[in-house]
Amino acid sequence: MVYIKKMVMHGFKSFAKRTEVFFDKGINVILGPNGSGKSNISDSLCFVLGRLSIKSMRAAKARNLLFMGSKYIKPAKEASVEITFDNSDRAFAIEKNEITLKRVVRSNGQGIYKINDETKTRLEVIEMLAQAGIDPYGFNLILQGQIQSIVKMHPEDRRKIIEEVAGISIYESRKEKSLKELEKTEEKLKEIGAILRERTAYLRNLDRERSQALRFKELEQIMRRCKASIIQKKTHEKEKEIANIDKSINEKGEYKEKNKEEINKIQQELEKYSERINEITKKIQQATGLEQETLHTNIANLKAELEGLRVRLENYENKKAEISRRMTEMERSIPSLEEEIRELKDESPLVAQKSQELKKKKEEMTKLEEERKRVLALKTELHSVKERIKDKERQLSRASLTSENLLKQLEEYTMDLTYENDKSCADSIISLRQSTISYKVQLSEIAQRELEKEKAISVAQSEIQKSEKVKKDVESMDVCPLCKSQITKEHIDHVNSDATSKIELAKSSISSAMQNLSEIREKIKTIQISLQNTEKKISVAEIELVKHKSAAEKKEQLKKMVEEERMLKDEILTLENKRKQLEEKTLDVSKIEEKYDQTILEIEEISSRTAEDVDTTLLYKERDLENIRSIIKRSTRDHGEVSQQIEELQASMKEKKHRLQEKESQEQDLQTRFKKMFEERENIQKQIQEKNLKLSEVQSGLRAIEEQINYLKIGKAKIDAEHEALQMEYTEFSEVEIIQGSISFLEEKLQKTQETLQQIGSINMRALEVYKEVKKEYDIVQEKVNTLDKEKQDIVAIISEIDNKKRRSFMKTYRAMNALFSENFSKLYSKGTAFLELENEEDLFSGGVNIVVKLAKSKYFDVTSLSGGEQTLVALSLLFAIQEYKPYHFYVFDEIDAALDKRNSERLAGLLNQYMKSGQYIVITHNDAIILNSHLLYGVSMHDGVSKVLSLNIKDSIPQEYLQPEKKPEQMPQAYLQKATEESLKREIAEHAKEEIAYNVAPLANETIEESIREEEVKDNMSSNNANQETTGD
Template sequence: MVRLEKVVLQGFKSFKRPTSMAFPSNFAVVTGPNGCGKSNVGDSISFVLGKTSPKHLRAKKAQDLIFHGSKNKKPSDYAKVNLMFSNGSKVLPFDEKEISVSRRLNKAGISSYKLNGKISTRQRILDIFIQARMNPGGHNMIRQGDVTKVIEMNPVERREVIDEISGIKEYDEKRNHALKQLEKVEEKVREAEIILEQKEEIIEKMRKDRDSALEYRNLTNELELVKSTIVWKEFTSSEKNIGSLEKNIEEKEGGLEKLEKEIKGIDREMEEKDREMESLMKEVMKKDQVEITKKISKIESSLDSKENLIRSNEREIERLTEMVKNLSTMKGTPDHLKPVLELKGVHGFVKDLIIVPDKYRVSAEVAGGTHMNDIVVDTLGTAIHCVKYLKEEKIGRARFLPLDKIRSSPKPSLPQGTLGWLSELIHHDREYIPVVEYVFGRTACVNDIDKAKKIAEKNRIRMVTIDGDIFETSGAVFGGHYIRQAKPETKKYLKEKEKLDEENHILRMEIEELKEKLKEMRKGVKETGTFDFERKRAKIKEEIEALRDKRSGTYDKRMNLQEELNRFKINKARYEANFDNLRIQWEEHKKTWKSLENKEIYQKKSVSSLKDREKEILESISSIGPVNLKAIEEFEILYEEFEEFRERVEKISEEKESVIKSITEIENRKREVFMQTLEDMGKLFKKIYSDLTKGEAELGLDDPMDINSGLLISAQPPNKKLLYIDAMSGGEKVLTALAFLFTIQRYKPSPFYLLDEIDAALDRPNTRRVVDMIKSQSKDVQFIIISHNNEMVKAADIVYGISMEDGESKVMGLKLPEN
């Protein structure tokens, strides 16, 4: 155990000369009259232990701690105090059994420390003393007024003493540090959440752009797939159709050759019958009935001629009827849509509302394409009504152009070298300007493909040549031989048909008259005896007529077969012309077609359904509006940054939760330590008070659930009721306060205790009680007591008397015999 063995003072306060005070026993009393300087002994010990504030050493400034002289004595140049400690138990971290610690203060206010005669620092001295539970502000040193302070403290201030004793100040420091950290973290969280919210707004906007771009990309991919599938199906279908047509043409040509041979055979038979008739006529010429026979032959010949003419006219009428029908088909008017033209507000097909100069007719047909069969209506409402009508009647589908809604895109500047915008080369009524501009407005007309090529090198516009070659803005070129449709002349053919019908009517009337006349003449032949001759002639004639009818039927078959053959050849030519375009288109799509997915699904669909889907996709793309395709990549980059930032925010939030958890743990641990200290000190206080007074006492919180509430000190002296310290009498307060201070000292034992006039306010019986306790405790602990109470002096093992002479304190030591 560490003990304070000796104190040596020089120039410290009232001690001018070197003054040594040894403490060989555990109960020493320093006594003397008031003002003799005995409390300066306690100040000197505090001075060496590290007290820095002059106020705590009962001085106004540091220089006041140096002996200031008197009338006959000079002031000292410095103040010096040396403390000697025994270190037999090696509590202090030294091998020496005795440790010397000194402090010197000069007039400049500069202190210096020495440890075993070697210069040291105050901090090192403090670190060494703290190991032995000695510190300048420790409760092992009760100075003048400390008892009164305890009495005058409010409950919260007394509780703060428990805080200090329990060491929870360390937890408060940790909590305060954690609270500061929490404040910083919360600020980070607030800032991060604001930034995160802003980023979320940006992300949501970018997400919409990204979704639009993805939808656009998916639609364009599907559009490419649909277009490629349409081209593939039309290309393969056209290829098959051409093969089928070639086979049909070959069959028809074979049939035609066979019919030609049959007709030639019939012609030979007819020639033979004609020779027979000629021979018969020669015989008749030898007889008398030549004249009547000639007349009959002439009438019969006339009949044959007229009947042949009727048959010829009928064939021509049939041909004209077919021509009118073919012309209607070539014009491209969808017959199934004609009922729509009868509805109110419908103006007609585009092709019927414009007049195209013959020079530009091919250009207009190619540039207009399917738009030529678009139906022009007055309003959007009419268009919707027509669509509903087509659905209800299940007629088909059509594209309608409402005059009140249809608008064309602004035209670019017209390049030099063109013939003009096609819309300006076509004639039409003013009310159809929006329609014509919509269909033809952005297509320029040029002379030939070479001219178009030169213009395309510097300009990106849609062009059509006089021959029908198309230059698209995408860069695609469509062209080749264009089969020009015949100019419709339906009225002319209908007039010719009516004329032939009228001619046939007259011929039939003439034939009837001739037949009546022939009938009369044949009666005359029977009467004149030339009946046998006439019978033979009629039989040959009948055979000739039969052959003629057979030839006519065969010829009709040949004509029909020829027409079919011509139709097949025309269709083949059309397919071949379209096939070239399709082949060019297929070559363009072929590369991408191989890499496209889900081809099988679209290959199963019809061309019409694919074209409907193509239209739907184009409408969807149009409805999307402007698209930033870079938004997909930009969104991914921004979203990745956003996720990284959100993870950082989450980590900050986790850090915040960790700090809050740490604060909670600190508070819980603080409460545990405090309550344990309070419980242990309560037991000690109860015992010490009982030893002093034989009464009961206890320590408790004003609010047991709140460790920050006030500390209540209550005591019950013998034969009295339990009172709080604030309600006790003066002596009871002092005794209770001493019991509290002794409890503190006992809870955290120190190598020695310095008690300065703790008995000043006690009466003799109570002083005796305190003396007895100190005497009892001094067996184990060292007490240095400053007092002028006789009871205290008499009980001490060694007494130092302090006196004052000419402003200087002097010491006289006296060791008392053991009782």
């Protein structure tokens, strides 16, 4: 267990000289008259532990902590307190059995902390003390007049005491750290949230453009699928047609081969028949020569000629009869027609003129029709050009709208940009981050320099102290400790000069170091401000970098859209020129149409007038008459020619018949001679005729089949070409999914898809590619947000868990302390009970803790209405409850029993004796019972404004029979106790007086040491002589 072994005070308040106080592990009691400086010991303990509140140490300002001077002693230039802790159990993380802590304050307000003679900062001291659970503001330090403040304190402050005892401060520090982390996380969330909102807005616009592009792409894909499906369907149909044609060609080819075989067979048979006929003819010729053959040939020729003449004669006769019939009919119609013409001539003499006019109009109308067709073709072409212009203008409008949107977005992105481009922005971020690293390195280096300067100042101050001490000590020395020679005035002057030069040098060093330290701290502040500004600039630059990237993408899109607009404008300009040319060519179309319509009207008018008028009828009648007469003339001529030809044919037939008869008579003679051979030959010739007829039929069929095959091949070639074209067209859609359905269904779907595509406005196809990149960046930012949000939730969960642990720890401590508090109060005060009560049990930390006291007759009292002694008992009960629940290493009680009577003081002494095993007690008191139960007594006296401490081992000064456990404090005679104490103190005072006289040799040079001792012995009442130091002591 850590305890205080020793405390050294020098120049602190009334302790002008170096004063050492050794403490025991048990109860250490400090006593002395009022104004002797007892409470200055507790103040010095608070001072060395690192308290900053000067008023809590009963001083108005830091200078008042220094010894103010007396009749014989000068004011102190600095005050120091040094405390030594036992570290046997290594409560402090230092591998030494003793830890020395020292604090110095100078008249200029400068303070120095040291641990084992090494200069440290206050923070380092506080951290070291915290390792052993020592707090300079802890509840183990109860200074003068503070005991009742525990009772009178606000309930919330009382609750904080329980929190501290419960160790909730660790939860509070964790919670504070978690809250700082939560604040940082929320700040990061705000920063990234701003980026995310900007990205979200941009992504939302891109998503709309992407949806339109996807819809456009989907429709295009549907259109491609429809086209691919239609092409595939048509391809399959063509393949089926080709297959059918191939089948037909194959079938007809087989039939053709059969016909060829049959033709070959017939030709072979004909060859056999011809050979046989040749044999028969050869035999006949050998027998009759060529006569029979020639005769037979002549007969056959004559028969053929007669048959031809007969057919011709029959035709001529029919023709002659027809001519005669027609001539009869026309001759019958002439008289009536001539009569009608005569009548019409009498009525209209202008027929010829109107007929000529009508003929001209018709010729004119023919020319107009050709011109009209040409102009209509131009108009059709003009309409097509206009439609194309409209389509291009729509495309241009969409492109312009897209460009405007892109330009607006670009303006939004480039607004308030401080960097020229993303490269400069990225370079700036890299540079700023390097600057941040540089600033942090500089801060680290400067912090090291600051620590070195502080150490240098501390070393210089220590050197000044040593030099001053040397100057003081050398005057009181007779022999030099180094050279062992007698100290002379020159020796003293030399030492003083050397010490003065060292002091001046140290002061100069301190001044320079302080100036450098001020400059370093100012530089640290400047660098920290620069670091904060740089981090802000990095955050702004990162956001701007995102804008630059977005702007660059928009610029690229805008560039493409501008190029597309330029191309569209060029196309529109070309089409406009063509339109103007066509419009110039079709300027007269209205005139042509008007003239054409006018001509039609004129023709209709003339036609209607000639139809209604007699002239047209007369013209037609005359034409009919002329035609009839012309026909009659031709018919008469033809009739004569036909009659002559009939006569010639009849004469020729007669002559042929006569010759035939002659030939047949000659043939009859020959046939009689070669009858059998002629019959055989005739039979063969009949068979040849039949075979030739059959051959002709087969060859005709063969030619028909060949024509059909050729036709099929031509059709197949055409279909093959179409099929190949479809296949070539289908290569564009080779990977497209096919839609099932009929061609009509697919064509209808294709038409609807094309119409929908035309209705869609401007499309930014670039959005598909940009969306992926932006979505990727968005997902990264979103992931960061999710991570930060998860971190935030984790931190909130940690805070909630800390609050729960804090509540559980608090309630556990509260219940235990409440029980201990009630038990201690019952031990100290038998007339009642006391307990702690929470103001708000639902929300523990929004309310405080009240102390409820129940006295006789079941009456409850507020602690503020109790007497001073009762309040002290309540406060002590709470303090000892804290001690039992969470023991401190040591306690300092300054007159906590001032308001207690003898009986309650004895009870308090009993409690102190009970708890002394768990802690060290330093008690400032006037109470006999507590003095009797102590291990060490320290008497504090004051002479000429200077306090002195005298120690007394009470066990050695009091008879053993009064120190037995069964002996009660009140059984010891008060007079004996007072006498033993005074005698012991007088002996100590005498010893100290000798030292005081030896130390002040200079001012007391005319007095002897023995006289000083007698004078000190005469002064039996130290407190009355030092009444003027009342305020300084307490």
